[in-house]
Amino acid sequence: xxxxxxxxxxxxxxxxxxxxxxxxxxxxxxxxxxxxxxxxxxxxxxxxxxxxxxxxxxxxxxxxxxxxxxxxxxxxxxxxxxxxxxxxxxxxxxxxxxxxxxxxxxxxxxxxxxxxxxxxxxxxxxxxxxxxxxxxxxxxxxxxxxxxxxxxxxxxxxxxxxxxxxxxxxxxxxxxxxxxxxxxxxxxxxxxxxxxxxxxxxxxxxxxxxxxxxxxxxxxxxxxxxxxxxxxxxxxxxxxxxxxxxxxxxxxxxxxxxxxxxxxxxxxxxxxxxxxxxxxxxxxxxxxxxxxxxxxxxxxxxxxxxxxxxxxxxxxxxxxxxxxxxxxxxxxxxxxxxxxxxxxxxxxxxxxxxxxxxxxxxxxxxxxxxxxxxxxxxxxxxxxxxxxxxxxxxxxx
Amino acid sequence: xxxxxxxxxxxxxxxxxxxxxxxxxxxxxxxxxxxxxxxxxxxxxxxxxxxxxxxxxxxxxxxxxxxxxxxxxxxxxxxxxxxxxxxxxxxxxxxxxxxxxxxxxxxxxxxxxxxxxxxxxxxxxxxxxxxxxxxxxxxxxxxxxxxxxxxxxxxxxxxxxxxxxxxxxxxxxxxxxxxxxxxxxxxxxxxxxxxxxxxxxxxxxxxxxxxxxxxxxxxxxxxxxxxxxxxxxxxxxxxxxxxxxxxxxxxxxxxxxxxxxxxxxxxxxxxxxxxxxxxxxxxxxxxxxxxxxxxxxxxxxxxxxxxxxxxxxxxxxxxxxxxxxxxxxxxxxxxxxxxxxxxxxxxxxxxxxxxxxxxxxxxxxxxxxxxxxxxxxxxxxxxxxxxxxxxxxxxxx
Numbered sequence: 001x002x003x004x005x006x007x008x009x010x011x012x013x014x015x016x017x018x019x020x021x022x023x024x025x026x027x028x029x030x031x032x033x034x035x036x037x038x039x040x041x042x043x044x045x046x047x048x049x050x051x052x053x054x055x056x057x058x059x060x061x062x063x064x065x066x067x068x069x070x071x072x073x074x075x076x077x078x079x080x081x082x083x084x085x086x087x088x089x090x091x092x093x094x095x096x097x098x099x100x101x102x103x104x105x106x107x108x109x110x111x112x113x114x115x116x117x118x119x120x121x122x123x124x125x126x127x128x129x130x131x132x133x134x135x136x137x138x139x140x141x142x143x144x145x146x147x148x149x150x151x152x153x154x155x156x157x158x159x160x161x162x163x164x165x166x167x168x169x170x171x172x173x174x175x176x177x178x179x180x181x182x183x184x185x186x187x188x189x190x191x192x193x194x195x196x197x198x199x200x201x202x203x204x205x206x207x208x209x210x211x212x213x214x215x216x217x218x219x220x221x222x223x224x225x226x227x228x229x230x231x232x233x234x235x236x237x238x239x240x241x242x243x244x245x246x247x248x249x250x251x252x253x254x255x256x257x258x259x260x261x262x263x264x265x266x267x268x269x270x271x272x273x274x275x276x277x278x279x280x281x282x283x284x285x286x287x288x289x290x291x292x293x294x295x296x297x298x299x300x301x302x303x304x305x306x307x308x309x310x311x312x313x314x315x316x317x318x319x320x321x322x323x324x325x326x327x328x329x330x331x332x333x334x335x336x337x338x339x340x341x342x343x344x345x346x347x348x349x350x351x352x353x354x355x356x357x358x359x360x361x362x363x364x365x366x367x368x369x370x371x372x373x374x375x376x377x378x379x380x381x382x383x384x385x386x387x388x389x390x391x392x393x394x395x396x397x
Numbered sequence: 398x399x400x401x402x403x404x405x406x407x408x409x410x411x412x413x414x415x416x417x418x419x420x421x422x423x424x425x426x427x428x429x430x431x432x433x434x435x436x437x438x439x440x441x442x443x444x445x446x447x448x449x450x451x452x453x454x455x456x457x458x459x460x461x462x463x464x465x466x467x468x469x470x471x472x473x474x475x476x477x478x479x480x481x482x483x484x485x486x487x488x489x490x491x492x493x494x495x496x497x498x499x500x501x502x503x504x505x506x507x508x509x510x511x512x513x514x515x516x517x518x519x520x521x522x523x524x525x526x527x528x529x530x531x532x533x534x535x536x537x538x539x540x541x542x543x544x545x546x547x548x549x550x551x552x553x554x555x556x557x558x559x560x561x562x563x564x565x566x567x568x569x570x571x572x573x574x575x576x577x578x579x580x581x582x583x584x585x586x587x588x589x590x591x592x593x594x595x596x597x598x599x600x601x602x603x604x605x606x607x608x609x610x611x612x613x614x615x616x617x618x619x620x621x622x623x624x625x626x627x628x629x630x631x632x633x634x635x636x637x638x639x640x641x642x643x644x645x646x647x648x649x650x651x652x653x654x655x656x657x658x659x660x661x662x663x664x665x666x667x668x669x670x671x672x673x674x675x676x677x678x679x680x681x682x683x684x685x686x687x688x689x690x691x692x693x694x695x696x697x698x699x700x701x702x703x704x705x706x707x708x709x710x711x712x713x714x715x716x717x718x719x720x721x722x723x724x725x726x727x728x729x730x731x732x733x734x735x736x737x738x739x740x741x742x743x744x745x746x747x748x749x750x751x752x753x754x755x756x757x758x759x760x761x762x763x764x765x766x767x768x769x770x771x772x773x774x775x776x777x778x779x780x781x782x783x784x785x786x787x788x789x790x791x792x793x794x
Contacts, residue, residue, distance in 0.1 A: 014443055021446040028442050036433035036666065044613060045425050046411055048743060049418040052793035057613060059792070083480060084661025086635035094523060110647065115636035115661065118649035122634030126491060126523070135647065209662070216441060216454060217664035237519030238483035239512035246794045248748045250507065250532065252515035264481025264512065265606070267614035267667045269433065346446060351645045395456070396449035397643045 005292040005361045010280055018368045018375075020347045023187060023325050023358025026213030032276055039272040060271040061219070061262055067278040068221050071212070071286070072185060072204060073195035078226050080261035081219045081271070085186060085207045086115045087236065088222040091261055092182045092203035093123055094235035096151040097131065099180055099202070099228075103150035104131050107179070109138045111158040116184055120153065138163055142170060149179040156194075157187035157323030160350050162315040164192070164323050171199040186210060189221075191293065191324035191360075193286045196223055211324065211360055212281075214274035222261050230256050238263030284362070292361030293324040296369055300326050300359060303373030308380045314354065325358045332385055334393070336376075339385035345375045349397045402689045402758045407677060415765045415772075417744045420584060420722050420755025423610030429673055436669040457668040458616070458659055464675040465618050468609070468683070469582060469601060470592035475623050477658035478616045478668070482583060482604045483512045484633065485619040488658055489579045489600035490520055491632035493548040494528065496577055496599070496625075500547035501528050504576070506535045508555040513581055517550065535560055539567060546576040553591075554584035554720030557747050559712040561589070561720050568596040583607060586618075588690065588721035588757075590683045593620055608721065608757055609678075611671035619658050627653050635660030681759070689758030690721040693766055697723050697756060700770030705777045711751065722755045729782055731790070733773075736782035742772040746794045 012030050013019050019027060043055040052058050065079035072079070082088075093106070106120050117135065124131045136144055138158060145152060152174040157164050171181045182203040188194055190211030196204050204223040208214035224232065237252045239245045240262040244253075254260035301313060304326075311328035330336060330353060337349040347357040357372070379385055409427050410416050416424060440452040449455050462476035469476070479485075490503070503517050514532065521528045533541055535555060542549060549571040554561050568578045579600040585591055587608030593601050601620040605611035621629065634649045636642045637659040641650075651657035698710060701723075708725040727733060727750060734746040744754040754769070776782055 012442060014445075017445070019445060025441075025446045025449075027445055028437055033434045033437040033442075036437060037430045040425055040430040040433060040612070040670075044422075045409060045430075048411075048414070048416060048424055049422045049745065050738065050743070051613070052422075053791045057793075083484065084635065086661035087480065087484065087633070090633060113636075114639070114642075114645050114647065114649075117647060118634045118636055118639065121649045122630075122632055125630060126632045207662070215437070215666060216448070217662045217666070217668070219664075220661070233519075233522060235519055235523045236484070236487060237515045238481065239510075239515055242511070242515065245511075246748070246792075248511050250511065250514060252511075252518045264483035264617070265604070265614045267616075267664045269612060269614070269666050269670065270664045271614070273437075273666065341447065348446065351643070394450045395643075396454075 003288050003292050005288050006363050006365050008363050011363045013363055016344045018345045018372045019363065020345065020357040020359065020372060022360035023210050024348055025209055025216060026211060026360065027363065028215065029213060029277055029280065032273055035272050035276045036269055039269055057268045060268065060275065061266050062259065064219070064271055064275050064278065065221065065258070067275065067281065068189070068208070071281055072189055072223060074197045074223050075226070078197070078258055079221050079223050080258045081221050082262055082266055083220055085184070085205055085220040086119050087263070088205040088220045089116050089119045089182070089184065090123060091222060091234065091236055092205055093120055093151065093153060095232045096180045096182060096202065097127065098233060100150035103148060105149045106131060106133045106151055106153050107141065107144055107149045108133060108135050108153045109141050110135045111138045111160065111163065112155045113159045113184065113186065116153065116155060138165065142173060145173045145177050145179060147177050149174065149177060152179055152181045155184040155186060157192065159187055160354050160356065161327050162323045162325040164316070164321050168199050171201045175200065187323050187325070191289070193290050200225065202228060208274055213277045215270060215277065218270055218274045219267065224258055224261060229258055229260070234260050236263050240264060289361055293359055294319040296359045296361060296364060296366070297322065297324065297326050299366060299369045300357065300373065303369060304328065304376055307373050307377035310380060311355065324360065325356060327357070328355045329353050330355060334397070335385040335390040336379060338390035339379045340375060343375050343379065345372045400685050400689050402685050403760050403762050405760050408760045410760055413741045415742045415769045416760065417742065417754040417756065417769060419757035420607050421745055422606055422613060423608060423757065424760065425612065426610060426674055426677065429670055432669050432673045433666055436666055454665045457665065457672065458663050459656065461616070461668055461672050461675065462618065462655070464672065464678065465586070465605070468678055469586055469620060471594045471620050472623070475594070475655055476618050476620050477655045478618050479659055479663055480617055482581070482602055482617040483516050484660070485602040485617045486513050486516045486579070486581065487520060488619060488631065488633055489602055490517055490548065490550060492629045493577045493579060493599065494524065495630060497547035500545060502546045503528060503530045503548055503550050504538065504541055504546045505530060505532050505550045506538050507532045508535045508557065508560065509552045510556045510581065510583065513550065513552060535562065539570060542570045542574050542576060544574050546571065546574060549576055549578045552581040552583060554589065556584055557751050557753065558724050559720045559722040561718050565596050568598045572597065584720050584722070588686070590687050597622065599625060605671055610674045612667060612674065615667055615671045616664065621655055621658060626655055626657070631657050633660050637661060686758055690756055691716040693756045693758060693761060693763070694719065694721065694723050696763060696766045697754065697770065700766060701725065701773055704770050704774035707777060708752065721757065722753060724754070725752045726750050727752060731794070732782040732787040733776060735787035736776045737772060740772050740776065742769045
């Protein structure tokens with residue numbers, strides 16, 4: 001085995017824990033808190049307002065965008081950072097509807113993450129021009145792409161099942177029908193190999209706190225195909241997307257670059273953490289990630305199916321159609337997840353009945369997979385998940 | 398003098414510095430970096446995904462909103478937190494235009510901060526319904542409020558001159574003419590006494606990294622008058638504004654509260670810093686702040702006018718019409734600010750010719766004011782600001 005993964009030494013996962021929820025929130029890198037201390041005490045504390053220049057705070061979004069770019073298969077300068085995925089999705093969607101003013105269909109799917117759908121619903125109501133959001137089953141999307149579609153608006157890897165859309169084929173068909181595309185890479189960036197630029201998609205968006213380990217609420221990203229960037233009118237026209245923000249001109253005049261997708265003052269501390277977390281990706285090959293992910297996912301499926309026959313696989317069995325997570329169905333999914341967590345195996349529950357396990361090869365190995373499956377077997381056989389304490393719904397699932 | 402301010406012991410301003418730029422970026426409180434270490438190492442590091450519940454991360458925006466509320470004269474539960482001021486302004490403006498669907502005028506002024514104007518310009522183009530943004534001189538706003546105005550959209554304290562709008566009178570006149578109001582409190586919160594709720598304004602927005610010392614890029618706030626909150630359709634309809642986000646329902650259904658103005662995943666580390674920074678306000682009376690601010694501003698004006706006759710005051714001379722900053726004009730403003738900074742007196746430059754000095758009574762006293770004025774006198778008399786190195790424009794001014 002020549003694959004250099006995992007790199008457990010980069011992390012301080014608490015001992016006794018098998019962490020299968022890095023698809024929701026990646027763990028902190030070792031020493032990442034030092035970055036926070038440095039930015040707070042040395043930059044903010046010593047340089048005060050001047051740190052915007054001296055510590056390069058104002059350029060952090062561009063610097064971090066250039067770290068994201070190779071991870072998603074894009075060139076430097078094509079990724080803007082900031083805000084949250086919801087806001088980045090709004091920016092992309094508003095832009096695409098203006099690019100296709102005569103079309104009224106937003107084609108998504110029923111597996112898209114709710115915030116993507118909600119953002120579309122809100123924008124449709126704001127515009128009040130009769131746009132329609134279609135959410136067929138993921139399997140039916142391809143056939144529904146036609147000349148009425150303004151934008152194909154999908155999450156690449158389904159947050160519940162891990163099902164992977166064929167980004168290249170869908171984008172190509174969309175373009176053939178004159179539609180534009182937005183890919184949400186929340187569950188893809190750092191998890192699967194991506195060639196965003198090669199697909200010629202107009203937009204991609206994503207978050208950085210899952211497989212990229214940027215920390216809770218880390219800034220989101222938006223990729224814009226560079227041949228169209230300067231023809232796009234930013235709907236969220238904040239001052240830091242201005243061509244010359246500190247001219248304080250009365251009229252908005254967007255930057256002649258990806259920077260026009262910046263909006264307001266960047267959360268500098270979160271940016272510093274993310275910047276640090278992304279440094280490790282210089283040394284990591286996405287093909288090693290994918291190879292290890294596939295191997296560990298297959299091992300996990302085999303182990304769990306062998307040990308827990310009552311859990312039904314809902315992720316695609318074929319690795320080519322699956323991201324870096326494995327999900328099972330059970331009517332008792334919520335309680336089982338609580339019991340597993342108590343025994344040190346952390347996955348999560350998704351409505352209505354899904355046990356979801358993220359497989360992040362940066363910090364997981366074969367022993368973790370066996371340990372997780374053994375614990376699942378023990379929980380299922382003992383039925384300890386029936387205990388009252390595992391029935392209480394928490395605020396965040 | 399019974400005023401307990403300043404409270405210099407709360408801060409670690411570098412020695413030799415007189416910091417007159419807390420209106421742009423407040424300094425860090427002592428020990429604030431410990432908060433970052435705690436959230437990163439103890440919460441994120443140990444509890445991983447579970448920290449969303451165990452460390453109450455998901456409730457941080459509400460908890461912090463309830464800290465902001467008394468500072469601006471609002472009740473608990475009426476302030477939502479997150480994102481940036483630009484986004485909060487967009488949310489408010491989109492809502493107000495829907496509240497007055499038959500009106501087309503957004504009345505702002507030429508002293509409004511650019512991002513507020515840019516956001517309005519962007520929204521007008523998105524809606525494409527013939528809305529007009531008017532930007533008369535601040536002095537003319539009152540007379541321009543009439544029955545055509547959908548929304549009066551102003552920054553309370555002018556970022557350049559420190560001129561203070563009469564929030565009560567303008568809001569009252571706007572309401573008399575059937576218009577709604579949005580007040581940007583970026584330069585007011587923590588600087589002047591506010592009675593947001595008493596004015597009956599529908600919306601107020603603001604940032605927290607100036608007089609509230611939340612740190613670079615700290616989350617912004619939005620206040621919504623509680624009798625209308627549930628009738629407002631959020632234009633930026635992200636999942637965390639949903640009534641039940643973790644139900645992952647396909648249809649957006651906003652929270653029946655101020656929480657509907659939440660959008661995406663909160664930047665938890667920045668929230669923890671802000672939460673810590675706001676704790677000191679329990680012990681601070683806004684009337685003490687205002688008294689000290691007025692006294693120090695008047696002292697500063699007197700000292701500078703006495704020592705630097707070539708600098709012309711552009712802030713209102715009457716404290717009742719002024720926020721907590723003092724600005725002067727000079728054709729050489731940029732270079733003078735650079736030279737002052739080099740000598741430990743930190744203010745900032747604003748286009749086209751303004752020297753701007755924020756007076757934050759939390760960490761400034763009479764000696765600082767004298768020291769600043771003496772340094773200004775020395776810089777003006779020596780003309781050291783003419784040196785080449787002070788002519789170079791930096792990225793951030």
